[in-house]
Amino acid sequence: MKVLIVGGGGREHALAWKAVQSRHIDELHVAPGNPGIGRFAWCHPEVKAADVEGQVALARRLGIDLVIVGPEDPLAAGLVDALTAAGIRAFGPTAAAARIEASKAFAKEVMAAAGVPTAAHAVFTEYEPALAYLETHPGPIVIKADGLAAGKGVQVCADRAEARRALQTAMLDRAFAEAGSRVVIEEYLEGEEVSVLAFSDGRTVKQMVAAQDHKRLGEGDTGPNTGGMGTYAPVPAYTPAIADEVQRRILEPTIGELARRGTPFVGCLFAGLMLTAAGPKVIEFNARFGDPETQVVMPLLDNDLLEVVTACVEGRLHEVELRFRPGAAANIVLASAGYPGRYAKGLPIDGLVEADQAGVTVFHAGTAFNDDGILVTAGGRVLGVMATGPTVRAALAQAYAGVERIRFEGKTYRRDIGARAL
Structure with a gap:
């Protein structure tokens, strides 16, 4: 099978890392990709993720059998619609279904119609x-x-x-x-925040192992919001009873409502949840794999990723039993100084070989090669350092050991990832 993954960040690195392990893979292409992905797959930096025409043309030229879309922008722009129209199978929602992320007001409308518990809110233009x-x-x-x-x-x-x-x-x-x-103003929910990623074929929806992201820049959940400073899985607070409630009251009603509207959701539905005293409530929905949640969910997924994705595209997810490895995974994000505001680029990165020797997997998020062929920083979130272990504590210890071996000027990271689980 020839596979194309759309995107070039840490999430796409994790998806490519998992996809290349599939017994079905013949060729793996990633557009635009990044230097880390380029170690084991073909990258196409000339085609940007949100370039719908370019991605379709690339898939046609390469004879791609399956496209997996990583970021939200190409989904909202209709990349899956365009690929489908070109006769190319794609994993990801149509633009109409991707509105569950592209418009928070639309997501609230869907939740209200489906009776899904969420924060009280008002919408203003x-x-x-x-x-x-x-x-x-x-x-x-x-x-x-x-x-x-x-x-x-x-x-x-x-x-x-x-x-x-x-x-x-x-x-x-x-x-x-x-x-x-347009803005949505909503009540502040208190409790434990959890990210639940779920595969969907438009009718059936199946949860992956729950993860917990750390969105604030600083220790103790202080400072500005970011795209995510680190994550771990599984989450002790997310019990089997809560997972069952989320399935019945949140995931199945949402997928059902989108299907009822004639916009079935095929892809990965990401539910950002707050485990409140009144039960789990939705903070937000995303229409794709989370970043950096994917970096800990993929290492724990025991299934062949391409088999699950193909089942979703073919509408037979009900035939698949999702399996997850015992133990835990942790991912620490290394960011540029100044992120999520202005930050410098082009700073040399050292220590990746030493990190490999420490038993971690390093996912590239914002890196590039400079004109001299040296790996340098190229984004706010630069690298994700992931490790697995028998427990969350063990996985975190291993990941932080890898973090210490990586060096670049202004390296910024949180030292309290996973504190709630410990």
């Missing part, structure tokens, strides 16, 4: 009414840009002053461009 709403809803409160904002459009506000600033940033300053022209 004008600044003054939104500001007036804040005056009657003291903090803490959450301000969300409606559209795609690279994981940075959500602001948890402790008080009205912070909420006003977040609202101005989104609606007046247009920090998130058109994504912030």
